[in-house]
Amino acid sequence: MLEILETALVREGYSFTGAGNIATFQSLLAERNFDVCCIDLTLPDGNGLNVVRELRSQTEAGIIILTGRNGELDHVLGLEIGADDYVTKPFRPRELAARVNAVYRRTSGHALQKDAGLKAADFYPAANIDHEFDGYKVSSSARQIWSPDGVEIDLTTAEFSVLLALLEARGRVLSRDQIMTFAKGREWESYDRVIDGLVSRLRRKLPRMSEGSHSIRTVHGFGYMLV
Numbered sequence: 001m002l003e004i005l006e007t008a009l010v011r012e013g014y015s016f017t018g019a020g021n022i023a024t025f026q027s028l029l030a031e032r033n034f035d036v037c038c039i040d041l042t043l044p045d046g047n048g049l050n051v052v053r054e055l056r057s058q059t060e061a062g063i064i065i066l067t068g069r070n071g072e073l074d075h076v077l078g079l080e081i082g083a084d085d086y087v088t089k090p091f092r093p094r095e096l097a098a099r100v101n102a103v104y105r106r107t108s109g110h111a112l113q114k115d116a117g118l119k120a121a122d123f124y125p126a127a128n129i130d131h132e133f134d135g136y137k138v139s140s141s142a143r144q145i146w147s148p149d150g151v152e153i154d155l156t157t158a159e160f161s162v163l164l165a166l167l168e169a170r171g172r173v174l175s176r177d178q179i180m181t182f183a184k185g186r187e188w189e190s191y192d193r194v195i196d197g198l199v200s201r202l203r204r205k206l207p208r209m210s211e212g213s214h215s216i217r218t219v220h221g222f223g224y225m226l227v
Helices: 002-010 022-031 048-058 072-080 091-113 120-126 155-170 176-184 192-205
Strands: 036-040 062-067 084-089 130-132 136-139 142-144 216-219 223-224
Touching: 002 091, 022 048, 036 048, 036 091, 048 062, 048 072, 048 223, 062 072, 062 091, 084 091, 084 130, 091 120, 130 155, 136 155, 155 176, 155 192, 155 223, 176 223, 192 216, 192 223
Parallel strands: 036 062, 062 084
Antiparallel strands: 130 136, 136 142, 216 223
């Protein structure tokens, strides 16, 4: 598996570091920072979901989980606890590289802003702001969102994609399947819990979406809409 990952990612110009078990991975994390981590949920020395949960609590790095074809529940749980995306094994190297590229765009955007010492309020006027609601400003091209007081809010790739789906369809009810298809650009396995969990996290991270005039409304028996 490590050889497949290395071949796919080095070909795309990424620097690759592999770890065959949790202990080695934790040692590497203590020594350096990573932009994107691909976590195989089938590990010899522990539960990969626990690794994802711990990693998300410690870093803003992108997280992609690797699951088997019979691991649908695992990828649902992985997305709920903070993974950005998943890839089902066996996968094509190009598929993995495309997912890593998408997740990396988010993490590298945050890193560039922090490295430059920019305040969010100084940064977003230069971005292409194409959505505003209750004081929040959203750039779909940069995949970034700022709070009313100019603080950038960290959303995972999956969370931002769901938000963008609701913004693009503002005022219309979207089913969970419609949100999944829009958010990923591909057919996710139809698990209501994925979308429910992501919407719950959006409401928690963007409190005005629970209380303000532009809230995410649950349409029971169908889906969600941004009003």
